[in-house]
Every structure is written in structure tokens, then in C-alpha cells.
Amino acid sequence: MDSNLVINFLDNYIYYIGAFGLVSIGLLIILIKKNLIKVIIGLGILDTGVNLFLITVGYIKHGTAPIFSKPGLETASMVDPVPQALVLTSIVIGVAVLALALSLAIRLYRHYGTLNLRRIKEQKW
Amino acid sequence: MRIIVSILLLVVIILGITLALIAIPFGESIGQIGEHYIENGIKETGAANVVTSVVLEYRGFDTLGEVTILFIAAVGLGAVMATSKKSKDGRKNITPASLVVYTGCRFLFPLIILFGFYVFVHGHLSPGGGFQGGAVIASAFVLIYMACRGKRLSMVPARVMESVGGLVFIIVGLIGLGIGGQFLSNHLPLGVPNTLLSAGIIPIIYIAIGFKVGSELTGVIDNLIEESE
Numbered sequence: 001m002d003s004n005l006v007i008n009f010l011d012n013y014i015y016y017i018g019a020f021g022l023v024s025i026g027l028l029i030i031l032i033k034k035n036l037i038k039v040i041i042g043l044g045i046l047d048t049g050v051n052l053f054l055i056t057v058g059y060i061k062h063g064t065a066p067i068f069s070k071p072g073l074e075t076a077s078m079v080d081p082v083p084q085a086l087v088l089t090s091i092v093i094g095v096a097v098l099a100l101a102l103s104l105a106i107r108l109y110r111h112y113g114t115l116n117l118r119r120i121k122e123q124k125w
Numbered sequence: 126m127r128i129i130v131s132i133l134l135l136v137v138i139i140l141g142i143t144l145a146l147i148a149i150p151f152g153e154s155i156g157q158i159g160e161h162y163i164e165n166g167i168k169e170t171g172a173a174n175v176v177t178s179v180v181l182e183y184r185g186f187d188t189l190g191e192v193t194i195l196f197i198a199a200v201g202l203g204a205v206m207a208t209s210k211k212s213k214d215g216r217k218n219i220t221p222a223s224l225v226v227y228t229g230c231r232f233l234f235p236l237i238i239l240f241g242f243y244v245f246v247h248g249h250l251s252p253g254g255g256f257q258g259g260a261v262i263a264s265a266f267v268l269i270y271m272a273c274r275g276k277r278l279s280m281v282p283a284r285v286m287e288s289v290g291g292l293v294f295i296i297v298g299l300i301g302l303g304i305g306g307q308f309l310s311n312h313l314p315l316g317v318p319n320t321l322l323s324a325g326i327i328p329i330i331y332i333a334i335g336f337k338v339g340s341e342l343t344g345v346i347d348n349l350i351e352e353s354e
Contacts (some may be wrong), residue, residue, distance in 0.1 A: 080159035096198035
């Protein structure tokens, strides 16, 4: 009886828990870690979590992809297309933002000689 | 001290988001916009893929903004990388790639490019589109950089294709402004759904976006690989 309740709860909310888990892990990494490369990895994880959450909100139970591969497919069993359209471009933009962040990290390393954020903050010009 | 404050902040944020989202059940339909797009999408745009018609027809202006963001990121990366020192000629101690990688690259490169073209040309018929096809094409060029170490491709055709792709998008939108009265209005005939030549201007824009994103990501990879050699 108890395990049935747990499975029922998980069945409904496991995707939300997973997406929030990724978001919170990403936020923790950005706030705590000292190495710049690890902060950028945390940024990537945060991006993935937010995209996953956006797609999860648009899911309809027992729904399929919103593509009319045969004419006359019934429209009641299709998932919401709007979140998928938004996440589509968001993923590619995440890649571009990570590339820009890494190039700035390379320049920072050339200038300061270290990637440790605490030490960079302490150094004077 | 920093760790404790961060964890407290995180707990507050997670609690806040959870309380706000308890009201959204999982698996139920929460918007009428999505239903309207699914029911009227194929009539109004002619594209069999409803996600494509949302990206390019109903929300086409937002796609133009995101293409601009990609362009700015690629240009910014090129500007940041260009002011660093040029690589010295330490090319002598680069170990060549193994035979498996080299032969695999020679066999797979045209197939991956073909698949990328297929994905963005058929964007309105099957899952895929310009952004996905462009990423697949960029991955083919990453394979070439991994297999032929120490050599680089000339990025001049990539830069030209990137700019031409963005210009085609804007010119098609301006032609729509001239003919239909709205920027990015669908002015070509809609055709029969599920055929290749359907959905008006949607395949044209997706082909332009496919070329643009593919050459842009290839330029980004080239800038970053130039750093490490």
C-alpha cells in the first residue's frame, strides 16, 4: 500500500523532480565552486535543466509528436507544440553561449595565469 | 560560510518554485494556444510538422531574434579569439590520428553531411529543421578536425554562407512585407501537405537557417581549435 502511493506520486512528478534536480545542481555549482571551468559546466547543467522543465510542462498523457505524417490523424492525442518550438532554439543558443563563455575563460587564463576565482578577485591590476 | 548561505538560498528557491507549480498537474493540457495551433496548423500553413509551423509561421519573428543571438555569439567569439597571440610553429610534435579515426572520417563525412541536409530540407515534414540540421553538419566538420590533426580548413566559404543565410531570411521577410502587408507573411502557394514543395516560404527559410547554423558552429569550432595548437 505504501509502495503503491510512492509509485503513484513518482509516476506523476518524476519529470519535475528530475528537471528541478538538474536546475538546483547547476545553481549549487555556480554558487560554490572556485574553478572557472567548473562554473561553466554548472551553467551548462542549469541550461539543460531549464530546457527539460519547459518540455515537461507541455506533455499530455499518452500523447504523440504533433506531426501529421498521415492525413487525418486525430488531434486529441498530440502534445503541446509551443514549448517544443521554444526549446528547439534555446538548446542551440545554449551551445553558443557556452562557447563564448569558454573563450572568455581562455582569455582570463592568459591574463591572470590562474583560473581560481578567489585568487582572481584578490589580484589587483 | 559561503556553502551554508548557498544551500539556504537554494532551499528557499526550490520551495518557492514548488509552491508555485503545485497547481500545474503533469500530463494535462494547460493552454488553448497549443490546441488552436494543432487544429488549424495544417490548414493555415501547409506544413505537416506543427512545431515547424509554430517556429517559422506563428512565432517567426522570435526565430529571427534567436538567429541574431547566434550570430552575435559567433562574432563575439571570433573577436575575443582574434586578439590573442598567433600560434607558434610547434606543429612538428602533433601525433597523427589513428587509422581507425582517419578511415572512419573518410567514410562517414559525406554521409553525415547528407543526413544533415536531409534533416533541414525536410523540416516541415518530419522532426528536424534548420537548427538541428546545422548542428549535424557542424559535427561532421568536428570529425574532420579530429581525424586530420594539424591541418585547418579555410573559413572563408563558411563566413560567406553564414552571412548569406541570414540575409536570405531577412529578404524573404521583406518580400512578405511588400506582398502580403506583414513582415514574414506566407506569400508562396501552400501546396499539398506532406509533399516536399509545400508550406510556402517555410522550406526556404529553413534551408537558409540550416546553412547559417552549420557554418556558424563550424566557425566556432575552428576558432577554438586554433587556440590549442
